[in-house]
Amino acid sequence: GAVVSQHPSWVICKSGTSVKIECRSLDFQATTMFWYRQFPKQSLMLMATSNEGSKATYEQGVEKDKFLINHASLTLSTLTVTSAHPEDSSFYICSATQTGNLYEQYFGPGTRLTVT
Amino acid sequence: GESVGLHLPTLSVQEGDNSIINCAYSNSASDYFIWYKQESGKGPQFIIDIRSNMDKRQGQRVTVLLNKTVKHLSLQIAATQPGDSAVYFCAENYDQGAQKLVFGQGTRLTINP
Numbered sequence: 001g002a003v004v005s006q007h008p009s010w011v012i013c014k015s016g017t018s019v020k021i022e023c024r025s026l027d028f029q030a031t032t033m034f035w036y037r038q039f040p041k042q043s044l045m046l047m048a049t050s051n052e053g054s055k056a057t058y059e060q061g062v063e064k065d066k067f068l069i070n071h072a073s074l075t076l077s078t079l080t081v082t083s084a085h086p087e088d089s090s091f092y093i094c095s096a097t098q099t100g101n102l103y104e105q106y107f108g109p110g111t112r113l114t115v116t
Numbered sequence: 117g118e119s120v121g122l123h124l125p126t127l128s129v130q131e132g133d134n135s136i137i138n139c140a141y142s143n144s145a146s147d148y149f150i151w152y153k154q155e156s157g158k159g160p161q162f163i164i165d166i167r168s169n170m171d172k173r174q175g176q177r178v179t180v181l182l183n184k185t186v187k188h189l190s191l192q193i194a195a196t197q198p199g200d201s202a203v204y205f206c207a208e209n210y211d212q213g214a215q216k217l218v219f220g221q222g223t224r225l226t227i228n229p
Contacts, residue, residue, distance in 0.1 A: 004159075006159075032215065034216075034217075042221070042222075043205060043219045043220060043221050043222050044160065044205070044219045045219075046216060046217065046218075049216065091157075093159050093160070095159075097215060103148050103165070103209065103215065104150075104162065104165070105215075105217060106162075107152075107159040107160045107161070107162075108159050109158055109159045110157070110158060110159045112157070
């Protein structure tokens, strides 16, 4: 149980275009979903926290107008990277917490974004 | 500010030996700590967790030790296997209201045959 999926697993886009990444909790309702970014050989850095039906909370230094987060249901959150640039190339990982168990985060498999 | 760090970026051990991965944290108010394993190109995989009211917790082949006095966390893996090769991250819950996690820099564990 407690499986989180991401789609796509990898994506290549051209500079200036936008790309959407989906994060789904497959067998539970996710109270909160988190989006992380991980550059090569580095740790995970939290980008934003989203709760279903409300605006996401962004970490300091993360541009909310560039990284649009929508958490429309208890099983789906999307991250849209707008006007992507090569420096946005990274591994994007989402996680979700389950209602009634707010401590444990279940991580998705990640999405590799390459901007050319 | 809050940060979680690791003492060693890489660690190599012989198959069958025990390994110890260390982590230092800075926020004394953190009440929950987790160890994750991340294989190349994959998301983090939960290994074991511990709350601040405990100093030791054991799982299958893994043990986490928490020393709040010196703000130190360690992960012990017994009888290492080739499949244990990965990057290991510690994480602390520093914002209890928002359940946010801060990850350490990671230690790459390599198991030599």
